[in-house]
Each structure stands twice: as structure tokens, then as C-alpha cells.
Amino acid sequence: MADTKAKPGLLLDIRNLRIEATVFPPGEPPKNIVLVHDVSLTLEKGKVLGLIGESGAGKSTIGLSSMGYGRGGVRITGGEVILNGRDILKGGKDGFRKLRGREVCYVAQSAAAAFNPAHRLMDQVVEATLLHGTATRAEAEKRAVALFKKLSLPNPETIGERFPHQVSGGQLQRVMTAMALCSEPDLIVFDEPTTALDVTTQIDVLAAIKDAIRDTHVAALYITHDLAVVAQVSDEIMVLRHGRLVEWGGTRQIIKEPRQEYTNALVSVHEIEHAEQKPGTAPFLSVKNITAAYGGSHIKVLKNVSVDIYPGQTLAVVGESGSGKSTLARAITGLLPPEQGTVTFDGRPLANRLADRPKEDLRQLQMIYQMADVAMNPRQTVGTIIGRPLEFYFGMRGRERDKRVAELLDKIEMGKGFSDRYPAELSGGQKQRVCIARSLAAKPKLIICDEVTSALDPLVANGILKLLLDLQKEENVAYLFITHDLATVKSIADSIAVMYRGEVVRYGPKSKVLAPPFDAYTDLLLSSVPEMEIGWLEKAIKGRRMASAGN
Amino acid sequence: MLDIKRIPIPALIGIILTTLFVLAAVFAPWIAPHGNGEIVGDVWEPMSAAHLLGTDNLGRDLLSRMIYGARITLFIAVLATALSFSLGAILGFSAAVFGGWFDTLLSRLVDLLMSIPTLIMGLVVLSVLPTNLVTLILVMGILDSTRVYRLSRAVAVDINVMDYVEAAKLRGEGSGWIIFREILPNALSPLVSELGLRFIYAVLFLSTLSFLGLGVQPPDADWGGMVKENKDGIVFGIAAALIPAAAIALLAISVNLVADWVLNRTTSLKGGRG
Numbered sequence: 001m002a003d004t005k006a007k008p009g010l011l012l013d014i015r016n017l018r019i020e021a022t023v024f025p026p027g028e029p030p031k032n033i034v035l036v037h038d039v040s041l042t043l044e045k046g047k048v049l050g051l052i053g054e055s056g057a058g059k060s061t062i063g064l065s066s067m068g069y070g071r072g073g074v075r076i077t078g079g080e081v082i083l084n085g086r087d088i089l090k091g092g093k094d095g096f097r098k099l100r101g102r103e104v105c106y107v108a109q110s111a112a113a114a115f116n117p118a119h120r121l122m123d124q125v126v127e128a129t130l131l132h133g134t135a136t137r138a139e140a141e142k143r144a145v146a147l148f149k150k151l152s153l154p155n156p157e158t159i160g161e162r163f164p165h166q167v168s169g170g171q172l173q174r175v176m177t178a179m180a181l182c183s184e185p186d187l188i189v190f191d192e193p194t195t196a197l198d199v200t201t202q203i204d205v206l207a208a209i210k211d212a213i214r215d216t217h218v219a220a221l222y223i224t225h226d227l228a229v230v231a232q233v234s235d236e237i238m239v240l241r242h243g244r245l246v247e248w249g250g251t252r253q254i255i256k257e258p259r260q261e262y263t264n265a266l267v268s269v270h271e272i273e274h275a276e277q278k279p280g281t282a283p284f285l286s287v288k289n290i291t292a293a294y295g296g297s298h299i300k301v302l303k304n305v306s307v308d309i310y311p312g313q314t315l316a317v318v319g320e321s322g323s324g325k326s327t328l329a330r331a332i333t334g335l336l337p338p339e340q341g342t343v344t345f346d347g348r349p350l351a352n353r354l355a356d357r358p359k360e361d362l363r364q365l366q367m368i369y370q371m372a373d374v375a376m377n378p379r380q381t382v383g384t385i386i387g388r389p390l391e392f393y394f395g396m397r398g399r400e401r402d403k404r405v406a407e408l409l410d411k412i413e414m415g416k417g418f419s420d421r422y423p424a425e426l427s428g429g430q431k432q433r434v435c436i437a438r439s440l441a442a443k444p445k446l447i448i449c450d451e452v453t454s455a456l457d458p459l460v461a462n463g464i465l466k467l468l469l470d471l472q473k474e475e476n477v478a479y480l481f482i483t484h485d486l487a488t489v490k491s492i493a494d495s496i497a498v499m500y501r502g503e504v505v506r507y508g509p510k511s512k513v514l515a516p517p518f519d520a521y522t523d524l525l526l527s528s529v530p531e532m533e534i535g536w537l538e539k540a541i542k543g544r545r546m547a548s549a550g551n
Numbered sequence: 552m553l554d555i556k557r558i559p560i561p562a563l564i565g566i567i568l569t570t571l572f573v574l575a576a577v578f579a580p581w582i583a584p585h586g587n588g589e590i591v592g593d594v595w596e597p598m599s600a601a602h603l604l605g606t607d608n609l610g611r612d613l614l615s616r617m618i619y620g621a622r623i624t625l626f627i628a629v630l631a632t633a634l635s636f637s638l639g640a641i642l643g644f645s646a647a648v649f650g651g652w653f654d655t656l657l658s659r660l661v662d663l664l665m666s667i668p669t670l671i672m673g674l675v676v677l678s679v680l681p682t683n684l685v686t687l688i689l690v691m692g693i694l695d696s697t698r699v700y701r702l703s704r705a706v707a708v709d710i711n712v713m714d715y716v717e718a719a720k721l722r723g724e725g726s727g728w729i730i731f732r733e734i735l736p737n738a739l740s741p742l743v744s745e746l747g748l749r750f751i752y753a754v755l756f757l758s759t760l761s762f763l764g765l766g767v768q769p770p771d772a773d774w775g776g777m778v779k780e781n782k783d784g785i786v787f788g789i790a791a792a793l794i795p796a797a798a799i800a801l802l803a804i805s806v807n808l809v810a811d812w813v814l815n816r817t818t819s820l821k822g823g824r825g
Contacts, residue, residue, distance in 0.1 A: 333721055354720065362723040375714040378820045379736035392722060424820035442722075 011219050012043040018078030019061050036243040046217040050234035054457035058243035059223045063189045067104040068096045101128030105180035109192040111172040115164040122160030129183040147178040151208040170201035174208050190222045198320040199528040207541050228530035231255050232537040239263050255532050272491035276510045283308035290341035292331045301327045303502045312476040316493035324502040325482045329448045363393045366439035370451035372431035376423045383419035389441040408437040429460035448480045486529045498522050565808025576622040583615035588770040595789045608780050624773040628753040634692030639699025644730045647707035661697045669694050677765045706738040739817045747810025751803040774799050
């Protein structure tokens, strides 16, 4: 490899980076595992490099190595990290202290968890600048206010006086970007800065980050698992898998002409063909004029909502956080008894309260949760988790039950050996599959899926969606599919209800809902879904008719 | 499943010592060289081949007294702890699951009991009621259960809002399944660590009561009572009072070593097999 130190404009040069960690499997001697296998990358001043890959690909680990940091016992064991012409790994602790927050800054995924809730925003934004003594407090605050303005935060002069809980998630993420930019670093590491946000908020944050990068000429490593997002902000993209480099190239080349099979799989991941089924003659579950509220009817979260679900079909409920879509599920299941309105099931009204419903009604309505790891009792084995509904609803015991559990495991494409495992021994996708099996075990007519794929990597999520569609064909089960991800909706829904602030603003068969003319909110929602196209972000911002509610 | 070689050394020490205490307690009449109340020598004889730990304030064999004392001490402490845990945990879990007036009523009742210092409460109740084993165990168990109630309610409130408990409720499970199969296994870790502590508190509480003359009545004696009997000897340089005290300390340590180990195993989410 040619000596690149002399090359002008080169900011970061990582050579043959090897990162290891020690794992302590109980009952076995501790062993070393290699997380990152000799990855090299270079980044020029003012450029943005996107690092993408699924969980465990080592993208965050590589990103953090640019500031010489190993998270949770992770060690950098080989290679060089050359920043501004010197190998930072040789600088020792003092060197790191001078570097972090001065030359390299970090923007974390969950801004809500990364801010100290007990300090005002301004104090945290200027902290690094003051520590490194590069500016006086007055200068730093002036710079911060200018950054707040640039990141189009509301009330830039006074927002610094607020505490973290007093601003929204999207705003907090932008404040964090301001914090990173405040000490005028050469490099910023963005670690999934928009993953936890709604699509409608994501687009604002994305645009703000992009403008800020352009105006300050800072270089950035942008880490994400969403290729469409990274295509908007980066100049180059690096695809990683299992700690190894898969492909590295210009943004256009990666998304238009991927050379590796894995990249191709990532690029084409969202496309599942699903032909819409025509609504049948009679819905088996219909929700009529439901109004529900938390805290004794003060805060109405559902206003006069009516939807119908037909046998063997999927109704998708879409909307941003706080639109009431999960509350609708709670009202249908009886967890939150509605104040007005009725839920009719098979021609008879369902009791409002969960406690008043007979076992048979409970069996017919099953639910799958967003977070599969908290939806399963960590102290029960997979066999118990799937077998319990069989015992409970059908009185199956012993061998008969085990046989059925094995069948169900087979249905979710998992082997028989899994039935003795505990949830902690499963991967994220496997956990969600077990939850699906648990709900299928009851042989329900309707499964409510509450954001079941949002916590998963795109490829894994894709597998889950395909499984759900296959199972629907086999078992003729209907889904009420709650999501904020419109790509998911397109691939699974037969009919769609768009919710906004507790009301259904648009409802009908998929082909009608997704065809113009749109109302303002559906338009915003649709146009906010990142598309794998360069320049989409600017087009989308320009074409918007209303601001998102979360802003 | 359980491999002896994989038990860490501290836990092994704890298990061996605790087992020795239990064996001594169970087989007291066969192990003890002399009877419990038998006067076999002079007052406060030093340690000798005939009397391994010497004799006590009345000339009884101290080793035999210790062995019989272990029986009474462990019996009362184990039963009182068992009572406080079953009562406290079940009521605490129920309060968390049912909520509403049931929770409020129980919690205020517990507040009421806890507002009176345990020792004073115990003294008052025991001086009114006839002092026998049953009242002793009941009083100790009920007073201690208030602490267990607080802990288990706090733990269960957190678990009760988890999605898997909601899933069980949606399935239509009764409160029995929810309390014993969903909440209890997940609340076990804090409860086990509390169990180790509570057991020792029970031993100490019993010793305190006996020391004050309201616990086990002579001629029987638990270790705390034996400290009291021999306390005057300390002035004359006689170590007889220190031996039961040391036994209490040793029991405390060994039980907690075992509890720590059980705690380590129960915190594993992979069934302890990794």
C-alpha cells in the first residue's frame, strides 16, 4: 500500500484495523473473538462516509475506533488509526483526552439517553468546547445559538435554557448535532442518529444534519442500517458484514450498481410483492366509533375511530408516534376499555373490559409485540412459551403438546432443538418468530401486530414479513398491522387506515389509499419515506405541504 | 446438572459450614457428649479434653449446650423466615397485581406496623402473650414479613408492567399463574439475596429477645440466651460468652455465602447452563 500520509486533504486513514473482545461463556474458559477483521478506510476532509450493515457488523465499533474508543471491554489490537497525520492509538490516554470532543465528536443514537437530564441543554452543548479551552463561554454560546439556528431549531436563542425532557426527540437529536459541531471538530461520528425517530421527524433531522455538514465542512462517518438514509447524506458508502468489508464505493455506484451479492440484497430488501385482496362481503371484526382516553377522559387519544377487518386479510394502521395506533390495539384487546363505541366480533359485540371476555374470545384475538425480548418471560423456555397457549386453550398435555410445539417451531422455520432454549439464547429475529408461534398456537382469527418489525434489521424484518404472509395463506388469519413504516405497509397490507392525532384521516383498500389525490397528512407521510435515490431528500423537503406533528 | 467441581470455593465453604450446623441441630441428642441441662463440672471450667469448650456459668458442658442451642436457634429462625417470606412475598405480589384498594389497604397496614420499631413491638407483644415457641415464631415472622412485603411489592410492580405479563393477561391467565409463573421466577434474585439477610436478622432478633429474657426460656437456650448466661464471665476473662457469639457470626457468614451463590445462579437468564 502506498504511503498516504503525504496526500493532501486526507483526514482519517484507518489501516488494517483489528478489534477484539473477550467473551466469558459460562462453564468454558474465556476466549477471544475478533469483531473487526483488518478493515481499512480513508476519509478526506469535508467528506461523508456511510458505514452500513446489520447489527453485529462492527459498524459502530469501527466508527468509535476513530476516536480511539472501545465500548464495553472491546480492544483495538491491531492496525493504525491515522487522524490529521498522526497515529492516535499511540497517543496514550492523554492523547485521547485532547482528541475526543475537540478533533472528533460523537452523535449517539438515542439522544434522550445520551443527555444528562439534570443539566440544561446549553451547559451540555458548550461543555466540550470549554473543557478544551478553545473558546470563552460567551463565544461558545454564541456559536451554539448560531448552530441551533442552522439546525432550524425553534427559538434558537432560548432553547439552550431548557432541560432535555422539555424538547421533542427530533429536536434533541439536532441539539446533539449542535453539541458535536460546537467545538468545531474535524470529524463527527454519527451513530444511527435518526433510527429511533418517526419518518416524518427523521426527514427534518436528516436535512438539518446534511446542511450543517455542508456549511461547516466537517467530515463525517455516518453509521446506519438504512441504506436509503445513508444515500442522502454520504459521498461514499462502505458495506460491512460480520466485521469484514463487503463493498466500498461511491454512493451512486453502491445503490445503482452494487457489485456484491450482499449489497444487492440490502438494496432490494424492501420489495415484497403482495397482491391486494378485495375486501370480502362481511367483516368479522368491526370497530365502530371508538373513543378512548387516558387519565379519566381528559386526554382523548382516540376520536371516533371506525375500521373493519375481513377474514384472512391485513389491515395496516399507519401514523407517527402519538397518533393513537397502539391505543387502538389496546381498545380492541380490552386493555383500555373505550369510553364510547363498540367492537363487534363475528356479529356479536365484544365486552369492553378484558376481564369480562370469555376465554374463547381471548383465544381468537392474539397479539405480537414490538419488543420481542420483553414480550417473552425470560425465565421460561421456548417450549413453555409456545406450549402454554396449547395447555391453556386446548388442554393439551405431555407428548401431544410437545408434538404441536415442534410443528409450530417448524412453521416458523426454526428447528426442534430450540424448544429447550431460553429467550436470552435467541437472536432478535428468532425471538420475534417465537412470539409469532405463540400467537399462532391459539389458532386465532386475528393477530394484532404492534410494530413487529421496527426493532429488527431490514433483512431480518423482511424474513418476518414473508413468514407472516405465508402463515396468513396457510392459516387464514387476519392481521391488524400497526406500523410507522410505509414500506412495510406496501408489502403486507390489503387495506390501510392512516391515523393522525387520534383520528383516522384516510381509510380504504391499499390501492385507493396509496393513490392520489392525497390529503395533506398522507402526503407528508408518503413523501417522508426515504427512497433509495440520490437527491431525494431535497425534493421531498421542497414538496412538503405541512410540517410533522412531532416538530 | 449441578457439577460439584464448578461450585466456587466461597460457596463450597458456605455449604459445608451450613450443612455442619444443620446436621448438629438435627442430630443433637446423638452428637452432644452430655445432656442439655446436665451439670457435669465446676463453674466456667477452661477448655479441656473432657469439656472441649469448657463449662458454662452453672457448670454445664458448653459444647453440648451449643449443639442443643443450634437446634433451637435454627428451628425458630428457619420457621420465622419461611413465614415472613411466604406471607410477605405472596401479599406483596398480590398487592402489585391487583392494585386498587387491596394494595392501598395492605400497604398502609404495613406502614402502620413498620412505624413502630420492631424490637419495641416484639417486646410489647411477647410480654403480653405467653412465651412459647409458637408465639415467638409468629411474632418474628409477621414483623419481618413487612420488610419482605415492601421489597416484593416494589419488584413485582416493575415486572407487572412488562409486555410478557400483559401477554399473559391477554391470554386470560388467572392471577395464580401470573403471580407464581410470570412474576415469581423473575423476582427471585432480589428475594434470594434478601432471604440470606433476613434469616440472619431472624437469628439476631431471636438472640436479642433471649438476651432480654423474652425469647427462649431456661433451661433451654438459643445462642443469644447463652451469651446472656455467660456475659458476667467476660469480666473475669472467661471466653464462654464469646463462643455462642462466634457461632452466630459464623452462621451468618456461611448462610450468606450460600445465598450469594444461589443468587449468581438465579440471575443467569440462560437457565444456569450457559
